[in-house]
Amino acid sequence: MYRLIAAFCLICLPAFASEEQVVLGLSQDRVAITANFDGSEILIFGAVKREAPIPAGPPLEVIVSVVGPSKPVTVRRKEKKFGIWVNVDSVLVDSAPSFYAVATSAPFDDIITDTEDLRYRISIERAIRSVGAAMHIRGAQEFADAVIRIREAEDLYSIRENTVAVDQQTLFRTSIEMPADLTEGDYVARIFLTRGGEVVSQLETTIDVRKVGLERFLYNMSREQPIWYGLMSLVIAIAAGWGASTAFRMLREN
Amino acid sequence: MQIYLPIAEVSVNAFLLFGLGGMVGILSGMFGVGGGFLMTPLLFFIGIPPAVAVATEANQIVASSFSGVLAHFRRKTVDLRMGTVLLIGGLTGAALGVVVFNYLKSLGQVDLLVKLCYVVFLGIIGSLMFIESLNALRKSRRADASPPKRRQRGWIHAMPFKMRFRTSGLYISVIPPLVVGLFVGVLSAIMGVGGGFIMVPAMIYLLGMPTKVVVGTSLFQIIFVTAFTTMLHATTNYTVDVVLAVLLLVGGVVGAQIGTVIGARMPAEQLRVLLAALVLVVCSKLALDLLLQPSELFSLGDGGGH
Numbered sequence: 001m002y003r004l005i006a007a008f009c010l011i012c013l014p015a016f017a018s019e020e021q022v023v024l025g026l027s028q029d030r031v032a033i034t035a036n037f038d039g040s041e042i043l044i045f046g047a048v049k050r051e052a053p054i055p056a057g058p059p060l061e062v063i064v065s066v067v068g069p070s071k072p073v074t075v076r077r078k079e080k081k082f083g084i085w086v087n088v089d090s091v092l093v094d095s096a097p098s099f100y101a102v103a104t105s106a107p108f109d110d111i112i113t114d115t116e117d118l119r120y121r122i123s124i125e126r127a128i129r130s131v132g133a134a135m136h137i138r139g140a141q142e143f144a145d146a147v148i149r150i151r152e153a154e155d156l157y158s159i160r161e162n163t164v165a166v167d168q169q170t171l172f173r174t175s176i177e178m179p180a181d182l183t184e185g186d187y188v189a190r191i192f193l194t195r196g197g198e199v200v201s202q203l204e205t206t207i208d209v210r211k212v213g214l215e216r217f218l219y220n221m222s223r224e225q226p227i228w229y230g231l232m233s234l235v236i237a238i239a240a241g242w243g244a245s246t247a248f249r250m251l252r253e254n
Numbered sequence: 255m256q257i258y259l260p261i262a263e264v265s266v267n268a269f270l271l272f273g274l275g276g277m278v279g280i281l282s283g284m285f286g287v288g289g290g291f292l293m294t295p296l297l298f299f300i301g302i303p304p305a306v307a308v309a310t311e312a313n314q315i316v317a318s319s320f321s322g323v324l325a326h327f328r329r330k331t332v333d334l335r336m337g338t339v340l341l342i343g344g345l346t347g348a349a350l351g352v353v354v355f356n357y358l359k360s361l362g363q364v365d366l367l368v369k370l371c372y373v374v375f376l377g378i379i380g381s382l383m384f385i386e387s388l389n390a391l392r393k394s395r396r397a398d399a400s401p402p403k404r405r406q407r408g409w410i411h412a413m414p415f416k417m418r419f420r421t422s423g424l425y426i427s428v429i430p431p432l433v434v435g436l437f438v439g440v441l442s443a444i445m446g447v448g449g450g451f452i453m454v455p456a457m458i459y460l461l462g463m464p465t466k467v468v469v470g471t472s473l474f475q476i477i478f479v480t481a482f483t484t485m486l487h488a489t490t491n492y493t494v495d496v497v498l499a500v501l502l503l504v505g506g507v508v509g510a511q512i513g514t515v516i517g518a519r520m521p522a523e524q525l526r527v528l529l530a531a532l533v534l535v536v537c538s539k540l541a542l543d544l545l546l547q548p549s550e551l552f553s554l555g556d557g558g559g560h
Contacts, residue, residue, distance in 0.1 A: 035497075038256035038265055074555040076362050084370075084544040087362050087553070146552030153550075180256060180265030215260040222261055222492050230488030233313050233496040234481055240500045241317035242324075244507035252511070 020060070021049045022191050022203040030208040031178065031187075033215055039180045042066070042207065044103075044189060045173035058196040060169040061104070061111035065122055065192075066176050066207070068099030068156075069185030075143040091143040093128075098183040100124055100157045103174045105164040113197035120192065120199060124148055124157050155179045184209050261495035262306045270300065271498070272505040279509020282318075284517035285529045288476065290315050290447035293502065295372060295536055304365050306495055308355075308446030309487035313499045315448045315480045318506055319473045326470030333421035333467045337474040339428050340435035340453075344479035347439020352486040355444055359491070362555060366544075371445050373541045379451055380533035387526035394523055422463045422471075430461055435475065443483045448476040 027043035044064055054060075073096045076087040102122065104111060112122065121127050128144055151157040156179065164174040176189075187207040193200050211219055222229045257268040274296055282289030290311050297307035326332050358364045415428045434456045438449035453472045457463045463471070488494040517525060 033258055035258060036256060037258040074362065076553050076555060078548060078551045078553070080547070084366075085546075085548055085551075086366050090362055090555075143552065146550075147554060150550065150552065150554055180258065181263065183263065211260065215258060218260040218496060222488065222494070226489040226492060227485070229496075230485040230494060233488065233494050233499060234316055234484060236496055237313050237317035237499050237503055238320045241503050241507050242321050244504050245321040245511065248508055248511045 019051055020055075020193060021201050022193060023047045023049050024191060024203055024205060026189070026205065026207065027175075028207075029205070030210065031182070032210060032212040033182060033184060034212055035214055037180060037182075037215075040178045040182075041175050042178065042189075043173065043175045044191070045171075046191065047172075048170050048193060048201075054169050055195070060166065060200075061106050061194045062164045062166055062172045062174075063105070063108075063112065063122060063192040063194065064103045064164055064174050064176070065190045066099070066101045066178075067097045067127070067188045067190070068183060068209075069187070070095035070097045071183070072096075073147060075146055077143070077146075091140050093144060093147060096128055096147050096151075098156065098185070099178065099187065100127060100151075101176050101178075102159045103163045103176060104159075104161050105166045105172065107161050108159060111194050111197065112192075112199070116194070116197060116199050120190075120202070122190075122192065124152075124159060154181070156181075178209075182209055184211050257497065257501070259302075259495050259498050261493065262302050262310075262498060264301060264303075266300065266302075268501060271501040274300070275502040275505025276509035276512075277505075279318075279506035279511075280513035280516065281509075281529075281532070282506070283510035283513020283515075284520070285513075285525060287529070288315055288319065288448040288450045289506070291372070291376065291445070291451055292532070292536060293506075294368075294446040295540060298369075302498070303493075304368055305359065305491055306493045306498070308368060308444070309484065309491060309493040310495045310498045310502075311446035312442065312480045312483040312487065313494050313496070314502050314506065316477055316484060317499070317503050318510070319448060319477045319480070321507070323470065323473040323477055326473060329470070330421075331467050332470040332474050333419055333463070334474070335417070336419045336422055336424075336431060336461075336463065336467075337471045339417070339431045340438075340471070340475040341478050343432040343435025343437075344439035344442070344475055345482050347436035347441075348443045348479050348483045348486065349439075350436075351440040351443025352483065352490060354440070356490060368445060369540050369544060371441065373537055373544065375441070375445070375452070376533050376537035376540070379455075380530050380537055383526060384530035384534065387523055387530055391523045391527065422461075422467055424461070424463065426461065434460065435479075438475075439479050439483075442476075442479050443486065448480055450476060 024044070024046040031040045031042070048060065073093045074090050075093060076090040078085045079088040081088065102108070102124065108123065117123050117126055125148065128148055148157060164172055166172045187209050188204060189207055190202060190204050192202045210216070221232070255268045256265050258265045274293070278289040278293045278296065281292065293314070294307050294311045297311065298304055323332070355364060358367050416425060417428050418425050434453060438453050441447060441449050441452065450472050453475070454468055457468045457472060458465060484494055
């Protein structure tokens with residue numbers, strides 16, 4: 001009987017000790033892609049709410065990840081055929097996030113265990129690998145690696161270790177830079193608190209990334225009324241071309 | 255100043271686009287060519303997706319040819335009848351070209367097709383022009399001013415469905431112009447060019463049209479074919495970026511005016527050697543991309559979008 005109670009307490013203990021919750025703030029919960037949009041920086045900050053004093057043991061660490069909307073991606077591989085490099089085979093990755101940034105308060109491997117990473121799919125490799133259902137082709141891993149490699153080179157995927165500042169194990173803040181070539185959609189920001197490699201608390205919130213104004217109007221029109229969009233493009237281009245040449249000729253004649 | 259292009263979904267420097275438009279505009283003014291065959295590869299190089307570059311360039315060509323054709327109408331150097339026959343071929347060709355384009359896009363081979371077309375045509379045209387203009391230069395040095403003999407065009411005269419083209423002073427079968435138009439239409443859809451660099455030599459050497467009506471008539475045909483191509487790309491691929499087109503255009507139109515002034519002060523043979531050299535440079539850059547091992551063997555594309 002005592003044994004049972006002791007075991008029960010042991011099970012409850014970690015949960016009890018992790019009575020720590022995230023309270024979150026964002027500098028902005030929407031990103032507007034305007035005509036002169038050249039990237040954005042989002043400040044993510046917050047505090048840890050707890051009823052009990054700060055637990056002893058390993059310090060509190062914070063991981064922040066921001067994930068863009070996922071889309072299927074066709075990955076193609078080139079091979080030399082007839083002397084030139086051509087696409088020979090392709091793998092459809094069911095969904096890969098268009099943007100993925102992870103910021104941590106210490107080196108990634110030190111603050112979260114592999115099992116926890118696997119469970120919450122935090123690191124880039126885990127996030128991508130978990131989605132490829134069509135990965136039955138041999139060597140498909142190469143294709144998944146290529147997605148990560150190419151997007152890392154374009155700054156769309158990144159892991160930024162030691163960029164979350166934690167004060168007194170209570171306050172934390174970080175800023176996530178988003179590049180200019182963003183796809184629109186709902187971006188999910190996830191915040192994980194870890195102690196000794198275990199996730200003790202997590203929170204999710206969305207950041208709305210949208211084209212606005214002229215960008216929104218043109219994009220919608222090109223998809224919903226392609227005929228009118230095409231005609232409008234022609235008229236605008238002809239008017240601009242004719243206007244510019246007339247203006248220039250008048251300038252030269254005067 | 256960065257500008258976010260709504261359809262291409264990339265952010266580029268607006269001044270870079272003005273500059274590119276202006277540079278290609280100067281060249282097109284100097285040499286009297288449309289410049290599409292230079293602009294489209296340049297857009298590839300600065301990172302515009304090839305499908306968007308091709309479709310947008312078609313839109314830009316319509317606009318930049320428009321003021322040109324107005325001037326030719328005023329001078330009455332447009333053969334409307336010949337233009338219409340070329341146009342019928344051209345529209346059919348453009349429709350065919352877009353079908354081929356979309357089919358290869360679904361196979362993931364569209365980049366290859368576009369680049370191969372560029373390498374082949376720029377290579378052929380560039381080499382021919384280079385040889386021909388070098389010969390012309392040598393001749394003008396020797397002051398040997400005997401006019402070239404008009405070639406016999408027996409096989410063209412033997413074809414049926416003859417038609418009289420008054421402005422050009424020709425009585426020939428409609429089949430050769432239809433075929434020329436068709437061919438140029440296909441190229442316009444696949445390569446995002448007007449096709450003047452193919453059509454003008456074809457009209458002079460193949461159809462035997464007088465030089466003074468050639469440019470006006472080809473511009474007339476180009477406007478309608480590229481407008482049709484623009485509409486096809488806009489409705490089937492959604493790849494026409496009007497912001498990109500306007501930015502390129504403004505630079506291009508101003509550049510063209512400057513180029514015309516420069517061109518008028520340079521001897522014609524030397525201009526042609528320069529143009530030929532330029533065409534060959536662009537061609538070899540594209541050819542090298544295909545021949546050398548790329549640093550990244552993998553590429554990403556839209557998934558399941560067909």
